Structures are given as structure tokens and as C-alpha cells.
Amino acid sequence: MKKYNVAVVGATGLVGREMLKTLSQRNFPIKNLKVIASQRSAGKKIKFEDQELTVEAVQADTFAGIDIALFSAGSDVSKEVAPLVKKAGGIVVDNSNAFRMDPDVPLVVPEVNGSDLANHQQIIANPNCSTIQMVMLLKPLADKYGLKRLVISTYQAVSGAGKKAVDELFAQTKAHLAGEAIKNEKFNHQIAFNAIPQIDVFLDNDYTKEEMKMVNETQKILHTPELAITATCVRIPVVYGHGESLNIELLKDFELGEIKTLFAKTKNVELVDQPAAEKYPLQVATENNDNVLVGRIRRDNSLKNSLNLWLTANNLRKGAALNAVQIAEYLIENELV
Amino acid sequence: MKKYNVAVVGATGLVGREMLKTLSQRNFPIKNLKVIASQRSAGKKIKFEDQELTVEAVQADTFAGIDIALFSAGSDVSKEVAPLVKKAGGIVVDNSNAFRMDPDVPLVVPEVNGSDLANHQQIIANPNCSTIQMVMLLKPLADKYGLKRLVISTYQAVSGAGKKAVDELFAQTKAHLAGEAIKNEKFNHQIAFNAIPQIDVFLDNDYTKEEMKMVNETQKILHTPELAITATCVRIPVVYGHGESLNIELLKDFELGEIKTLFAKTKNVELVDQPAAEKYPLQVATENNDNVLVGRIRRDNSLKNSLNLWLTANNLRKGAALNAVQIAEYLIENELV
Known part of the structure; x- marks a missing residue:
């Protein structure tokens, strides 16, 4: 070879x-x-x-x-x-x-x-890490049903901001538990026991660069430059693994079982969706897992042809x-x- | 008196x-x-x-x-x-x-x-706590523009699950930092440095009870039994304060400035929305604040008459x-x- x-x-x-x-x-x-x-x-x-x-x-x-x-x-x-x-x-x-x-x-x-x-x-x-894990699920949906609109909210790990960010999360966490003052250096706000609704810098339209990456990169990767997408990106005090709450409007109607089967068959995607057993994708479960985990798949009754799902993946690996x-x-x- | x-x-x-x-x-x-x-x-x-x-x-x-x-x-x-x-x-x-x-x-x-x-x-x-803080913002929007559809993703604090839940977050956090095994008692999965996309029990439609509370209670409080709402509720390792990412479709068009002014004038609502200064609602900022904080207000270009915003409030106080x-x-x- x-x-x-x-x-x-x-x-x-x-x-x-x-x-x-x-x-x-x-x-x-x-x-x-x-x-x-x-x-x-x-x-x-x-x-x-x-x-x-x-x-x-x-x-x-x-x-x-x-x-x-x-x-x-x-x-x-x-x-x-x-x-x-x-x-x-x-x-x-x-x-x-x-x-x-x-x-x-x-x-x-x-x-x-x-x-x-x-x-x-x-x-x-x-x-971008958040985009990679999401398009892994959007592609099979796009092929089978067509995509109309996406509403995304992310729950992103600090490791996406580098080693200093991880160190800062741990340092702040220790300080908080010890009742000491918290220092922000890498992050602009406290990240220990807090969420920061800003990733990367703000653009003129008041979206962050991270949010617009999810829009623009998804459109480019899927070859759908007009696809309607809106995103809110939030950093949470998790070390590894990004979570995403995804609301998807499809062009055609679907059966939930069909979608679960589709994901189960998709290479490098893992269906983790057993509500009765309280099994769904977790961020800690991605630490030694290269797959994109998807679950909490359910029909969105507020709009025709729509569904909600939750996905996690290791932001440093697949991301x-x-x-x-x-x-x-x-x-x-x-x-x- | x-x-x-x-x-x-x-x-x-x-x-x-x-x-x-x-x-x-x-x-x-x-x-x-x-x-x-x-x-x-x-x-x-x-x-x-x-x-x-x-x-x-x-x-x-x-x-x-x-x-x-x-x-x-x-x-x-x-x-x-x-x-x-x-x-x-x-x-x-x-x-x-x-x-x-x-x-x-x-x-x-x-x-x-x-x-x-x-x-x-x-x-x-x-x-329900998540519902209270959200309807504080929805009411002025409903009165002025009318509401068409809401897509909600929550970032909820562990204190919403009671004192034992807070104790467990701290105990797990300390164990993780010390490299020790993590015990779950109150939560069904690790909550330290993780997010759990389940709050309350699952219902027959695979939504959680918490998610359906946000739908049903909001419809009842606003007297709009047909309002289209869908929610994903997630527990994150934050002690106090619930965060929510809200995508709102209105019945009429709007000016962003008008909406900011409307919130700024709403009693017990606080507008925290200065992207250039990296100011927006944080969960830690709600610890001694009885107001609902709203920010990250921006037009959702993926759909007519739509906007995104981020809100936080103290789940034990206003919630x-x-x-x-x-x-x-x-x-x-x-x-x-």
C-alpha cells in the first residue's frame, strides 16, 4: 500500500x-x-x-x-x-x-x-463542528423527504474553544465549589454552572459567527443555497460533546418509524431513542464514540411535516x-x- | 392594613x-x-x-x-x-x-x-417555571402582533428538581474533578459536565411532561388554545436560573427596535441586549434578580414575521x-x- x-x-x-x-x-x-x-x-x-x-x-x-x-x-x-x-x-x-x-x-x-x-x-x-454533526442527519432526510426549514439551538462543549477554555471551566468550577472568586480570561463571562449564549464574535445582523456558520456551511455542504435555517448557539459547562436541539420541517410527510429506520441504517450514525428506558443521546456518551448519536425523535404537532430531534457528537473527533x-x-x- | x-x-x-x-x-x-x-x-x-x-x-x-x-x-x-x-x-x-x-x-x-x-x-x-418566564415575554408580543408559532429549546437549572438535585450536581462535580466514580441517584444520568434531554417523565407521544406543560400551560395562560407550540426541554449543569432559546413566528410584521422598546417597557422584564458589548441574559445573573431577562433579539431570516431571542429568569423566584x-x-x- x-x-x-x-x-x-x-x-x-x-x-x-x-x-x-x-x-x-x-x-x-x-x-x-x-x-x-x-x-x-x-x-x-x-x-x-x-x-x-x-x-x-x-x-x-x-x-x-x-x-x-x-x-x-x-x-x-x-x-x-x-x-x-x-x-x-x-x-x-x-x-x-x-x-x-x-x-x-x-x-x-x-x-x-x-x-x-x-x-x-x-x-x-x-x-464547523456543530455543522458536521448536524449534516450527518440532514443528508438522509434531504434525500428522502427534502428539507424546508431548520430551527437549531445548540448546547456546545467548552473544548470547542480549546485547551485554555477547558482549563478555565475546571478552574472556575473549583473556585465556585470553594466559595472563591471566579476569574474569566478565555471566556468573557462565567462558564462554570452557567451558559453563555455567544460563540465566536457578533456580526452586523446580531447573529454570532458560529450561528451564521451553521446556516452558510449547511447550505454549501448540502448544495441547497436557499435552504431556510436559523440557529442559536450556546456554550454550556460540558467538556466534550456538542448537543443540538433540532426542529426540522420537511417537504414531504413522513412516518416516525421510517425516519428512525433511516437513521439506524445511516453509516456512522447511531440511533439512541428509547424513551421508555430513558435512553437518548448524551454528551458524555460521545467521549469514546465516533458516531453521531440521534434520539428524542418525535413528530412536531405544531406544523405539518415537522419533527424534533436531539443529537450529540464528539466535537473534537467527528466535529x-x-x-x-x-x-x-x-x-x-x-x-x- | x-x-x-x-x-x-x-x-x-x-x-x-x-x-x-x-x-x-x-x-x-x-x-x-x-x-x-x-x-x-x-x-x-x-x-x-x-x-x-x-x-x-x-x-x-x-x-x-x-x-x-x-x-x-x-x-x-x-x-x-x-x-x-x-x-x-x-x-x-x-x-x-x-x-x-x-x-x-x-x-x-x-x-x-x-x-x-x-x-x-x-x-x-x-x-411551570419555564412557562412563567416565557409568557412574560409572549404576552406583550401577542397583544401587539399576535402569535403564530413557537419553537422552544430550554436550558434548565438543576434547582428546578429540588435540593437533592443541587446536592447531586455538586457531589458529581467534585467526584469528576477528583477522578472518582460518579453516582446517580436523583438524576437518571450524569448531570455534572453533561446535559440531560429529559425533564419529568415521558408521555405517550414521546414528549416529556415538562415539554407538554410548556405547550398546554402557555395555551391556557394566553387564552389561545390553538396556538402552535413545540418544545424540547433540557437539563444543564447550572444551579439557578433557566435559559430558553425561543423562535417566534408572529402574525404581523415587526421592527426589531419596536420589539426591544416593547420589552424594555414591560413591567418586571429587563432588556439585556447589547451584542457589541457582549451583554445578554445569563443564568448566573438571575440569582438576585426577580425580572425576566431578555436579549439576543434578532430577525429570523428563514421565515416571514419571525424572530429569535434568549431569555433567563430565576426558576425558584419568578419561576x-x-x-x-x-x-x-x-x-x-x-x-x-
Whole structure:
């Protein structure tokens, strides 16, 4: 089997480390692996299987011979560094927001729109975490019934904001339990025992960037630029796993049982929907689970052809690292590298 | 000023204690106050202002001479004990689910439908916490624009499930931080650093009782039995204060500024909506605030005449104890006692 030279840019971050773990767990065909981070982290050691890799900062020749570079170091780094990979002849799978809405850049969840990779131009975007898990469920519904409108409310984990955010949740929680004052540094408000109805910055329309990502990226991934979508994104004091409450209006009528069967048959989706046994998707259940969990599926009697459901998925795995690695695997399987 | 004989039934619970605090803070015209709880708590002492009151269990003559009894001891106690108060000539303001949908029982949020108290038959129901805070905002919208449909997702505090639930959240949180195993007793799943998409039991339609309370109680309070409403209720690891993400379809078009002004002018509603300053309603901000906080108000471009907003309120105060005391105050002011 052919092997590839791989780089992980942002290798010391939460998603970067998850990318390394995922590459190993899935036996990604690696010839040589480079771990890249900021100048500050250069020289640090990272264990990868039986190797000890040294973190490098980006240099002029860093990407010479690299086939695939997985990026998760923020938009600014992606904008600056991705062109260097492209120039050196490699492919970038970028987890940041930098290129997602660029019409020349495929925005891909392999199970949903892997075929969009066919005409890639060396830069491929990994969608936003909340969007990835949602489109995994929307795709089979869109194919079978057609989508009319989505009303989304999210319950997002702090790990989506990085390692410092997780540290801050724990530090604030400990302080609160000890009756001490709470410090906000990474978050603009208390996150311990609180919810913050803001993720990312506010835009001119008073939606947050995260909310508009869910609208715009979903439309792009599903090839339905006019699909009616509205979202409210909220950070809650959960460490791993995003939850979403989804109200879906379909174009055609449906049977609930049909929809449950459809999800049960969908690859990498897991139906967890037994109200009588009090079983439904939980965020803590996603910690070691790569699937999107869906449950609480019920008819919305307030509107024709409508339903409610609840979904959870691991925001660092399917929501980020795993999806990026799956994109790389798709490229290899389809001889697009 | 005339004074009244008052009883608080369920006085040792979270809401019962909040009722006592509220009666004192609002200088409720009390002649004599009885604190009532289960046989198990009888004999305990409760401080009320400068008095030390002794908790009593219900006896045959407990309610003799009582003018108003505030109940928060669960549905079973309400069903059994409320008729005793009525028989003794007193009025019950009941915080449980026992009588809310009884057509002979007014279900009241004083600012919204206080006038429904006019024909009370000695039993009055306090609505569900999530419903109370929501109808405070829906009423001015209904009056000005008319309501067409609501899609609700809640972010509810554990204190809504009582003192044991709060203790369990803290115990689980400490165990998790210490790397110890987590025990579930009050909750059926881990609540520390997790969300549980189930509040109260499941009904035949796979909605929870809490979700259907939001539908049925809202229709009753607003006198709009056909209003289209759908709800998803989720418990999150927050101690005090319920959050709600609300998508509202109105019958008429609106200006966003008009709606903000309307809320700013609504009694006991507080507009907290400055995205540029990252100010919006938080659950921790409701701890010592009796108002319903509303913000994140924005046009929903996915549907005509629609908007999204986010609200928070203290579930033990406006969501329970305060609303019950306000009902009692309304009765007195309008000579309905």
C-alpha cells in the first residue's frame, strides 16, 4: 500500500492532538509525519506510536515533499501557511474558518458530500463542528423527504474553544465549589454552572459567527443555497460533546418509524431513542464514540411535516479531527492525492 | 392594613424556603404564619424574620383560620391536602402540577392574566417555571402582533428538581474533578459536565411532561388554545436560573427596535441586549434578580414575521415562589381573598 508524507499543523492543540491520535487509531498510511506548531512550541516532544517527534515551527522548506497537511491552528495561520503547502505541491485539509466559504474550496463531510472533493484545488475545508454533526442527519432526510426549514439551538462543549477554555471551566468550577472568586480570561463571562449564549464574535445582523456558520456551511455542504435555517448557539459547562436541539420541517410527510429506520441504517450514525428506558443521546456518551448519536425523535404537532430531534457528537473527533482524517482517507481511496 | 393568616406547605424545600424569603422581602401582610412540611420534618425550626417557627405536619385542624396557603410539596400532597384548605375556607396557591389544567382552576402569571383570578374557586395554580418566564415575554408580543408559532429549546437549572438535585450536581462535580466514580441517584444520568434531554417523565407521544406543560400551560395562560407550540426541554449543569432559546413566528410584521422598546417597557422584564458589548441574559445573573431577562433579539431570516431571542429568569423566584406570592398579593389588592 502506498504511504504518504503527512504534516499536522497546530499539533499541540486539542484538535491537533486528536488528529495525531486519529491517524494512529485508523492506521493512516503514513510514510513520514511532521508535527508543526508555533515558534513557542518548537522543540517540544510529542509521542506518536513508538516514535518521539519534535515539534517544528514553519520554515521555508517545511512542506517540501508533504502530500497532506492537516491544519488546526486558527484562521490566521491557515491563511498564511496553507498557500506554502499548496506551492510545495501538497494538499491542505483545513479545520479553520479561513477558506470554508471560498467557492474554489470544497467544504466536506465525507459521508455527505465526499464527491465534492473530485475537483479540489489542494485546499479543502473541514466544516464547523456543530455543522458536521448536524449534516450527518440532514443528508438522509434531504434525500428522502427534502428539507424546508431548520430551527437549531445548540448546547456546545467548552473544548470547542480549546485547551485554555477547558482549563478555565475546571478552574472556575473549583473556585465556585470553594466559595472563591471566579476569574474569566478565555471566556468573557462565567462558564462554570452557567451558559453563555455567544460563540465566536457578533456580526452586523446580531447573529454570532458560529450561528451564521451553521446556516452558510449547511447550505454549501448540502448544495441547497436557499435552504431556510436559523440557529442559536450556546456554550454550556460540558467538556466534550456538542448537543443540538433540532426542529426540522420537511417537504414531504413522513412516518416516525421510517425516519428512525433511516437513521439506524445511516453509516456512522447511531440511533439512541428509547424513551421508555430513558435512553437518548448524551454528551458524555460521545467521549469514546465516533458516531453521531440521534434520539428524542418525535413528530412536531405544531406544523405539518415537522419533527424534533436531539443529537450529540464528539466535537473534537467527528466535529474536527476525525472528519479531517476521513477527508484525507477519501482523497487516497479515490486517487485524488 | 388588613393582615392575613398564611401557611406555607412544603416549607423546608427549596421553593418553600424561597416562598418564606419572598414573603418577608415583600412585606407581605402576615398576621400569623404556619410552616408545614412532612411528618419527617415536623418539629424542625425555621427562622422567619425575628421569629423561630416550628415546622408542623398536617393535622385535622391545621388550616382552621388560614386565609392563604402557598403549596410547594409536590402533586400528591397538593391533591390530598389542598381540599382540606378549601374546606376550611382558605385559598390555595399551588406550585405543583396537580390542578394546572383543571378548567375550574385559574393558572396565573399576575402580569399576564391576573384577571383570571376574578372567578377563582379557592384553588389557584402557579404555572411551570419555564412557562412563567416565557409568557412574560409572549404576552406583550401577542397583544401587539399576535402569535403564530413557537419553537422552544430550554436550558434548565438543576434547582428546578429540588435540593437533592443541587446536592447531586455538586457531589458529581467534585467526584469528576477528583477522578472518582460518579453516582446517580436523583438524576437518571450524569448531570455534572453533561446535559440531560429529559425533564419529568415521558408521555405517550414521546414528549416529556415538562415539554407538554410548556405547550398546554402557555395555551391556557394566553387564552389561545390553538396556538402552535413545540418544545424540547433540557437539563444543564447550572444551579439557578433557566435559559430558553425561543423562535417566534408572529402574525404581523415587526421592527426589531419596536420589539426591544416593547420589552424594555414591560413591567418586571429587563432588556439585556447589547451584542457589541457582549451583554445578554445569563443564568448566573438571575440569582438576585426577580425580572425576566431578555436579549439576543434578532430577525429570523428563514421565515416571514419571525424572530429569535434568549431569555433567563430565576426558576425558584419568578419561576415559582415569587409568582405564587404575587398571586396572593393580587388576590388581596383586588379583594378576592
